[in-house]
Amino acid sequence: MSESEEKIIEIDNVYYEYPEGIQALRGVTNYVLRGEIVAIMGENGAGKTTLIKHFNGLLKPTRGRIKVKDKDTRKTSVAELSRIVGIVFQNPDHQLFAETVFDEVAFPLRNFGFPEDVIENRVKWALNILELYQYCDKSPFMLSVGERKRLAIASVLAYDPEVIVLDEPTAGQDYLQKEKISEIIKLLKLMGKTIVLVTHDVEFVTMYVQRIIVMSQGKIIAEGPPHRVLTDYNVIRRGNLLPPQLVRISRALYGKSLLDRYDYLSVEDLSREIISKMREANGGTSSI
Amino acid sequence: MEALRAFKTIKKDSLYDRLDPRTRFFLSTVLAFLAIYSSRLDTQLIVLTCVLSLSFMAKRVRVILRGLYGSLFLLVLIFTLNFIFTPNLQGAIYALVMTLRFTTLITSFALFFNSTSPEEIGIALEGVGVPRDFSLLINMSFRFVPTLANDIQIVSDALRSRGLELEKGRLYNRIKNYVYLLVPLIIFEVRRSMMIAEALEARGYGLDVKPTRLVSLKFTWKDCLAIVLALLGTFLLYFFGFL
Numbered sequence: 365m366s367e368s369e370e371k372i373i374e375i376d377n378v379y380y381e382y383p384e385g386i387q388a389l390r391g392v393t394n395y396v397l398r399g400e401i402v403a404i405m406g407e408n409g410a411g412k413t414t415l416i417k418h419f420n421g422l423l424k425p426t427r428g429r430i431k432v433k434d435k436d437t438r439k440t441s442v443a444e445l446s447r448i449v450g451i452v453f454q455n456p457d458h459q460l461f462a463e464t465v466f467d468e469v470a471f472p473l474r475n476f477g478f479p480e481d482v483i484e485n486r487v488k489w490a491l492n493i494l495e496l497y498q499y500c501d502k503s504p505f506m507l508s509v510g511e512r513k514r515l516a517i518a519s520v521l522a523y524d525p526e527v528i529v530l531d532e533p534t535a536g537q538d539y540l541q542k543e544k545i546s547e548i549i550k551l552l553k554l555m556g557k558t559i560v561l562v563t564h565d566v567e568f569v570t571m572y573v574q575r576i577i578v579m580s581q582g583k584i585i586a587e588g589p590p591h592r593v594l595t596d597y598n599v600i601r602r603g604n605l606l607p608p609q610l611v612r613i614s615r616a617l618y619g620k621s622l623l624d625r626y627d628y629l630s631v632e633d634l635s636r637e638i639i640s641k642m643r644e645a646n647g648g649t650s651s652i
Numbered sequence: 653m654e655a656l657r658a659f660k661t662i663k664k665d666s667l668y669d670r671l672d673p674r675t676r677f678f679l680s681t682v683l684a685f686l687a688i689y690s691s692r693l694d695t696q697l698i699v700l701t702c703v704l705s706l707s708f709m710a711k712r713v714r715v716i717l718r719g720l721y722g723s724l725f726l727l728v729l730i731f732t733l734n735f736i737f738t739p740n741l742q743g744a745i746y747a748l749v750m751t752l753r754f755t756t757l758i759t760s761f762a763l764f765f766n767s768t769s770p771e772e773i774g775i776a777l778e779g780v781g782v783p784r785d786f787s788l789l790i791n792m793s794f795r796f797v798p799t800l801a802n803d804i805q806i807v808s809d810a811l812r813s814r815g816l817e818l819e820k821g822r823l824y825n826r827i828k829n830y831v832y833l834l835v836p837l838i839i840f841e842v843r844r845s846m847m848i849a850e851a852l853e854a855r856g857y858g859l860d861v862k863p864t865r866l867v868s869l870k871f872t873w874k875d876c877l878a879i880v881l882a883l884l885g886t887f888l889l890y891f892f893g894f895l
Contacts, residue, residue, distance in 0.1 A: 383718060384662065422809050442812045451813045457843070458803070459810035461835035475815030505839065519814065 371395040372527060372558050373419060373449075378428035380414055388414040390582040391428070396527065396560060401553060403561040403569045406579035407604035412562045413454075415579070416529045419560070420449040433526075447476060450525035454532040456516035460504040465496060468504050469519045476523055490522035493551065495544075510541035517548060527558040534565045546572060566594060566608045570629040578603040595627040610634055661769045661798070667874075668710035668763075673772040674779065675875040679706065680764040682882045686889065687756035693745055695894040696752035702885070703759045712766055719762050720755065727751050770795035771867075779869055788857075792848070800841070807836050 373396035380389040388411045396402055404412045417423040418430050421442045430437045432448055453459060462468040469490055473483045491497040494514040499507060504515055513533070520528060533545050549572050552559055563569060569576060569590060576593045578586040586599040593599055595615075600607050607615070614626040614634055622641060628634040663669065668676070683706075686699045707716045720727075734747035768776075774791035778784060808818060811832055818829045852858075889895050 384715075417809065420813055422812060441817075443815045443817055446813050446815050451810075453806070453810050453813070455806075457840050458806045458836055459814070461832055471816075472814035475817075523815070 369400075370398045372398045372433060374431040375415075375418075376429050376431070378415075378418065378425045378430060380411075380418070380423060381426045382414075388582055389418075389425075392579075392582070392584055393428075394577055394584055394587065396558060398526075398558055399553075399556055400575060401549065401559045401561070401573050402575045402577060403563055403573040404577045404579060405563060405566075405569065405603060405605060406585075410579040410603070411582040412579055413531060414582075416451060416531060416560060416562055419527070419529060420445040420451055422451075443475070446472075446525070447523070448525055449527040449529060450520035450523065451529045452516050452520050452531065452533070454535060456509075456512040459516060459519075460512060463503060464501050465491065465499045465504055465507070465515060466501065468515060469522045472519060472523045478523070486522045486524070490518040493521065494518040494548065510537060510544065513537070513541070514544065514548070521552075525557075527560065528552060529560040529562070531562045532564070533561060534563060534568050542568065564605070566605055570594060570608050570610075578605070580604070591627045591629050594629065662712075662715065662766060663769075664711045664767070666709060666711045668706065669767050670874065671878055672869055672871050672875045673768045673776040674869065674871070675878050676764050676768055677776065678879060679882055680760040682886060683760040684757050686886065686895070687753045687760075690889075690895055691746075691749055692894060693749050693752070695889065696749050696756065698889070698894065700752055700756050700759070703756055703763065707759065707763055710763060710767055712763060715766060716759050716762055720759065723758055727755060730754050765794060765797070772869075775865065775867060775869055784863065800837075803837060803840060804833070807833055807840075810836075 375392055375394045378389050378392045379387070381387050390411075392411070392415060404415065406412055414423060418425060418437060419432060421437045421440055421444075424438050432440075432445055435445065435448075437445060460468055462471055466487055469487045470483050473486055478486065488497065491500060494517060496507075496511060496515055496518055499511070504512060507515060517528075517530070517533075530545075530549075533549075534542050537545065546568070549559060549561075553572075561569070561573065573590055576587065576590055577584055578593060578599055580602050585602050586593050586596065594605075594608055595611050597607070599605075608629060610628050610631065611626060614623055614628045617623040617638070618626040623637060628637065671679075683699055683703055687696060690696065690699070704713065704716075707713045731747045731751045734750045735743050737743070738746065770791045773794055774787045777787035777790060782790075811829075812818065816829060816832060818833070819826065821829070886895075
């Protein structure tokens with residue numbers, strides 16, 4: 365991390381225990397930089413969702429502290445923090461309630477006290493970006509699962525938070541919907557948003573994420589860029605993750621001494637390396 | 653929410669948990685019966701002490717007290733409504749008796765549900781001859797109390813994340829805020845109940861065959877001892893004029 369990079373979320377030795385007595389976080393220390401895309405990964409029950417619920421103050425640390433833009437989440441209201449950190453929950457059905465798609469997106473803006481003319485513009489803007497404007501007057505419950513998911517993102521995007529947290533954005537989505545979510549993430553990145561993804565989808569992560577945090581049993585067990593974290597089989601095993609397909613292929617070839625390393629996360633890099641090795645094997649005369 | 657949480661089953665290694673669910677139900681029913689039957693303050697205090705001792709034995713004092721804290725509003729309401737009509741010492745004692753009675757009812761059944769899984773309730777009901785359809789109905793109603801509590805938490809988290817302050821503002825606004833909570837909740841629960849009905853049918857529920865059971869209940873000498881002690885305690889209360 366260079367000095368010019370500003371930490372927008374600072375997590376300092378955070379512990380959290382649920383009222384039932386479950387210790388969900390055990391001394392988590394990390395950060396989220398302004399403008400970065402970071403993924404939080406790990407097994408079920410590792411504490412990922414518990415951690416992101418701390419970002420907008422839905423949960424307050426039992427011990428330790430979290431600062432969002434220098435605001436201590438223990439002393440700041442959820443409403444105030446939600447202006448900075450917008451969380452899109454995994455299941456959109458848990459949050460949709462309005463009669464129309466328009467009202468659904470306008471709901472947080474009204475809560476935050478935006479004037480009606482601004483609300484109208486913002487809602488149109490968010491719905492257009494997420495290709496939902498044609499459903500403006502429809503009931504949210506008439507939309508397909510993928511559209512409802514996009515609607516949940518639109519209702520957060522409309523009030524323009526600096527950090528957008530997406531909890532399991534690709535869970536249960538088909539290829540086309542995944543592609544649409546990827547496009548949204550790219551767009552949010554272009555808009556300069558900080559994005560935190562909670563996901564199990566290693567293939568998705570390798571394409572869009574700059575940094576990965578792996579959690580297990582309430583602790584961070586690894587963090588770093590995808591090519592380092594997702595090629596470390598020790599971390600992958602402890603985090604109950606499946607290595608990306610390219611890593612599995614390159615590791616198999618590495619095992620047979622056909623490659624010198626196995627941290628390939630792009631098809632282009634791996635195919636280039638394989639071609640080069642084949643050329644070498646043919647004494648540089650291959651027509652490949 | 654806290655009141656609902658007290659009804660969530662958590663397995664613990666305690667003497668109380670090792671009792672047969674029918675015995676646990678019997679103990680809770682006896683305590684609830686004593687609380688309803690008696691109108692004396694001292695009896696109510698004795699019964700409540702018994703419930704709390706049982707909670708201590710079951711290693712669940714914290715969760716039971718937390719559940720009570722969640723019902724605090726209701727307890728205060730019961731006391732106030734009973735007291736305002738007879739605002740004297742007699743009225744205060746009566747209001748206190750009513751409040752303690754409600755407290756005992758909540759705690760004794762919270763203790764039972766906290767230690768007994770819906771599956772055990774179903775087996776116990778079928779064990780005493782309740783038809784399977786009814787036992788399943790009751791079983792599932794209890795089974796989904798903690799799930800409902802969980803859903804309420806998720807929906808309210810989603811609403812709070814979008815700037816809704818559920819507990820702020822005037823009474824009218826607060827009531828309106830809870831309507832926002834109800835809509836997704838009802839839709840979600842209706843969808844879930846339809847999925848459950850389909851899943852049950854898909855797994856052969858409704859066939860005209862007597863189902864077998866993997867787990868069967870065992871009635872041991874500990875259960876006999878617990879029942880004898882409960883009956884003895886009731887008799888002693890009666891004998892010494894507390895009932």
